[in-house]
Amino acid sequence: MVRLITQLTAKEEEMFRNMVRRLNTLVSTAKQLDVRLMIDAEQSYFQPAISRITLEMMRKYNREKAVVFNTYQCYLREVFNEVTTDLEQAKRQNFYFGAKLVRGAYMEQERARAVALNYPDPINETYEKTSEMYHRVLTECLRRIKETKDNSEDKRIAIMVASHNEDTIRxxxxxxxxxxxxxxxxxxxxxxxxxxxxxxxxxxGQARYSAFKYIPYGPVQEVLPYLSRRAQENKSVLQKIEKEKRLLRLELWRRLKRGQLFYKPKG
Known part of the structure; x- marks a missing residue:
């Protein structure tokens, strides 16, 4: 590996090499086991490095199918340009493109840092603008998927719609x-x-769409702050919990009235 960033100390360069080695181990194992590996996104001031490494993993391992996915945070103003640039790179370098689309989880941190360091706020002005951006990015990805399908080409784009927003799912x-x-x-x-x-x-899932549950896994002291950040950054989470509780109560009452407390699926 050629040393490109002279600002790194010898210790930092060793840490970087170890990180890349571990990531290669993870991705190669995922490929052997035929599972997908989705690399999460962080704050915008870290993300360029994460995306660069993730795209390199895609270029190396996504030759036959989408194994590695990058995460794109649609509350960022520049995310559409980033996605289209990465799609073009995948097309040009002939590898499969995998994207997990999320709204974003660091809005308060991003805005506070932008104010403190006096640079433009990287976040969309409103939640509605973020939803528009999410739908714009998703539409572009779907358009490109349709192009490959119409041309009878291999399905070289794979998308994870990671969202709790009902309007986005619809x-x-x-x-x-x-x-x-x-x-x-x-x-x-x-x-x-x-x-x-x-x-x-x-x-x-019942309608035959591929539907997954995301399970935070790790030490309690690390997982709980992770979940609390998501609740903090997305106040609508609490509204969704209330709706879910209401739906569960309605379903329990329906089953009690019909004598169907224990659900027994057919087959």
Whole structure:
């Protein structure tokens, strides 16, 4: 490996090499086990390095299918340009492109830092603007998927719609239907946190869409702050929990009235 960043100390360079080695081990194992590895996003001031490394992993391992996915935070003003640039790189260098689309989890930190260091706020002005950006990015990805499908090319783009927003899920399904992308094409999948929005995840699975539950795993002292950050950055989480509790109460009452307390699926 050629030393490109002379500002790194010998110790830092060793740490970087170790990180790349460990990441190669993780990705090669994921490829052997035929599972996907989605690399999460962080604050915008860290993200260029993370994305650069992730794209390098894609270039190396996504030769036959999308194994490695990069995460794109749609509350960032520049995310559309980043996604289209990365899509073009994947096309030019002939590797499969994997993207997990999220709204973003560091809004308060990002804005506070922008004010403290006197640079433009990188975050969209409103939640509605972020939703528009999410839908714009998703539409562009779906458009490119349709292009490859119309040209009878291999499915070289895979998208994870990681969202608890019902409007976004409906938007994705509607767009898929409009352009002829079927659930069984397996190029679009959906994901929600375990314990949240089951009323979204389960119907998706029943309708034959690929639906996943995200399980935070690790030491309690690390996992709890992670979950609290998401609740802090996304106040609508609490509203969704209230809705889910209401739906659960209604379902319990329905089953009690019908004598169907224990659900026994057929088959």
């Amino acid at each position: 938007f994705a399904i509607k767009k898929m239907s409009e352009i002829g992308i079927l659930p069984e094409d397996k190029v679009i999948c959906f994901g929600q946190l375990l314990g949240m929005c089951d009323y979204i995840t389960f119907p998706l």
